[in-house]
Every structure is written in C-alpha cells, then in structure tokens.
Amino acid sequence: AQKVTQAQTEISVVEKEDVTLDCVYETRDTTYYLFWYKQPPSGELVFLIRRNSFDEQNEISGRYSWNFQKSTSSFNFTITASQVVDSAVYFCALSERKTSYDKVIFGPGTSLSVIP
Amino acid sequence: DGGITQSPKYLFRKEGQNVTLSCEQNLNHDAMYWYRQDPGQGLRLIYYSQIVNDFQKGDIAEGYSVSREKKESFPLTVTSAQKNPTAFYLCASSPGTGFDTQYFGPGTRLTVL
Numbered sequence: 001a002q003k004v005t006q007a008q009t010e011i012s013v014v015e016k017e018d019v020t021l022d023c024v025y026e027t028r029d030t031t032y033y034l035f036w037y038k039q040p041p042s043g044e045l046v047f048l049i050r051r052n053s054f055d056e057q058n059e060i061s062g063r064y065s066w067n068f069q070k071s072t073s074s075f076n077f078t079i080t081a082s083q084v085v086d087s088a089v090y091f092c093a094l095s096e097r098k099t100s101y102d103k104v105i106f107g108p109g110t111s112l113s114v115i116p
Numbered sequence: 117d118g119g120i121t122q123s124p125k126y127l128f129r130k131e132g133q134n135v136t137l138s139c140e141q142n143l144n145h146d147a148m149y150w151y152r153q154d155p156g157q158g159l160r161l162i163y164y165s166q167i168v169n170d171f172q173k174g175d176i177a178e179g180y181s182v183s184r185e186k187k188e189s190f191p192l193t194v195t196s197a198q199k200n201p202t203a204f205y206l207c208a209s210s211p212g213t214g215f216d217t218q219y220f221g222p223g224t225r226l227t228v229l
Contacts, residue, residue, distance in 0.1 A: 004158075033215045043204060045159075045220040052215070091158060095215050104218060106158035 003027065004094050004107035012113045013082050021077045021110045023092030029053075033095040034068065034075045039109070040088040051075065082114045119143065120221035122207050127226045129194070129201070137192045137224045139207035147213045148190035152176060153204040153223075162205075165190055166213050194226065202228045 005024045013019045025034065036048040049059065051068055059066045063080045079086050092107040120141045129135045141148065147166050151159040161174030165184040179198025184190055190209075194201045206223045210216040 009156075035217065037220075043206075043223040043225070045206065045208075047217055047219060050217050097215070103161070108156070108158045 003096075003105045004092055006090075006092055006107040006110045008110045009108070010111045010113070012115060015084060015114055015116050016081050018078060018080050019082050019112065019114075021079075021090050021092075021112065023075045023077065023107060025073050025075065025092070025094045027073075027094060027096055029096050031097065035093040035095065035104070036066065036075075036077050037091045037093065037106075038088045039091065045091065048077075079112075082112075084114050084116050087112060087114045120207060120209055120219060122205075122221040122224050124224060125222065127224055129226065129228050131228055132196045134193055134195050135226065137194065137205055137207075137226070139190045139192065139221060141188055141190075141207075141209045141221075143209055143211075143219065144187070145209035145211050145219075146187070147210045147216070148184065149208040149210075149218060150174075150180070150182065150190070150192045151206045151208065153206060159206065162192065164213075201226055 003026045032053045034051045037045045039045050056068050065078045067076045089109045089111045091109045093104050095104045123138045149164045150162040152162055153159050160176050162176055162180050163171055163174050163182045165171035168184055168187050171182050171184050179195055181193045204223050204225050207221040208218040210218045
C-alpha cells in the first residue's frame with residue numbers, strides 16, 4: 001500500500017500565481033518525519049524541509065510555506081507568487097523507524113510547470 | 117565545498133555488461149544510500165550503508181551490488197542480472213540514520229543499448 005500520496009501528477013500555473021502541492025501520508029507510528037524535496041530538470045534532489053510528527057506549527061521560508069495537519073495526515077506545500085525557476089518535480093517523503101534504520105518513503109512526485 | 121559527487125553523469129552500457137557507478141561524499145556522513153528513479157515515479161531504495169564495511173539490501177536489490185570500504189565512497193555495480201537497468205540512479209548520504217535528512221548527488225543516467 002502506498003504510504004505517501006501526491007494526487008496531483010502535473011500542475012501548470014502562470015507566473016506569480018500561488019500554487020499548493022498536496023501530500024497525504026499513512027503511518028501507524030507516533031514518531032515520524034516528513035520531508036519535501038525539489039527535483040529541477042538537472043535531476044539532483046534538493047532538500048527543502050524536514051518536519052517531525054510532534055511539531056504541527058506551520059512554517060514559512062520566503063515564498064515557501066508548509067501546512068502540517070496530523071488530523072488529516074497531510075503535509076501540504078504552498079509556493080506564493082510562483083516563478084519560472086520553481087518549475088520542477090516536487091517529492092514529499094515520510095521517514096519511519098524500522099528495525100535497523102529509518103526508512104524514507106517517497107511519494108510519486110508532482111511536476112510543476114510555471115509558465116511565464 | 118562539501119557535497120556528494122556522482123560520476124559519470126551519463127552512462128551507456130551494452131546488454132550483458134556490468135557497470136559501476138561512483139558516489140563520493142565529503143560531508144563526513146556515516147550513512148549512504150542508492151536509489152533508482154524511473155520516469156514518472158518516485159525513488160526506490162536499492163542498498164543502504166549505515167557504517168563502513170556494512171551494507172543492507174533495500175527494496176529492489178536484485179541485480180545490484182555495492183561495497184563500502186571507505187566512509188566517503190559507496191559505489192554501485194549494476195550487473196548483467198539486472199533485467200531492466202535503464203534508469204536514473206541517485207546516491208544520497210545522511211549524518212546517521214536517526215531520521216536524519218538525506219542529501220543527494222546529481223545522479224547518473226544509465227542507458228542500456
């Protein structure tokens with residue numbers, strides 16, 4: 001069963017529009033971490049944010065903001081005033097503790113295209 | 117600058133040949149990982165290593181092998197037993213495995229001709 005769902009496969013927005021990328025996760029653990037990564041066309045995954053399961057405070061970093069809601073098992077990512085450089089594939093990921101290490105499960109990704 | 121390097125960026129292989137992908141990090145991280153990415157899909161874990169001289173199979177280890185003789189190096193060999201090796205391969209490292217953030221290299225795109 002998929003544990004990280006990113007229902008939006010592709011999104012296109014016009015520059016300066018706001019856009020929200022959805023992430024829904026599934027876990028039985030009480031302690032876990034959530035991540036967002038950006039993969040630009042060059043291919044390298046760039047780390048954006050790490051959030052633990054006990055911290056539901058929303059976070060803002062420049063044009064980026066994240067909304068973590070345990071009640072709905074969601075960790076959504078909003079880009080305000082989008083720019084062409086935001087065009088990339090964005091991955092949400094869940095880290096759970098397993099027997100010997102903390103496995104990271106990646107969602108399928110959302111491809112964002114920002115049109116000038 | 118600290119970071120993770122992968123080489124080569126593009127690799128072409130004939131069927132039946134083994135090929136080794138390089139991954140080096142100078143972040144002094146204990147843990148290293150190899151992932152495979154297929155078009156339109158997320159990342160799948162091939163192998164991981166928590167410390168030198170130790171490594172464990174991930175979800176799709178069949179047809180792959182690794183070694184971890186040095187802390188900074190974690191090469192991946194794609195063997196001829198891997199039925200569908202054409203993919204994008206990403207190496208990552210993290211300080212440890214206690215929910216630490218994984219940092220990624222630029223990737224190697226392998227194409228089997």
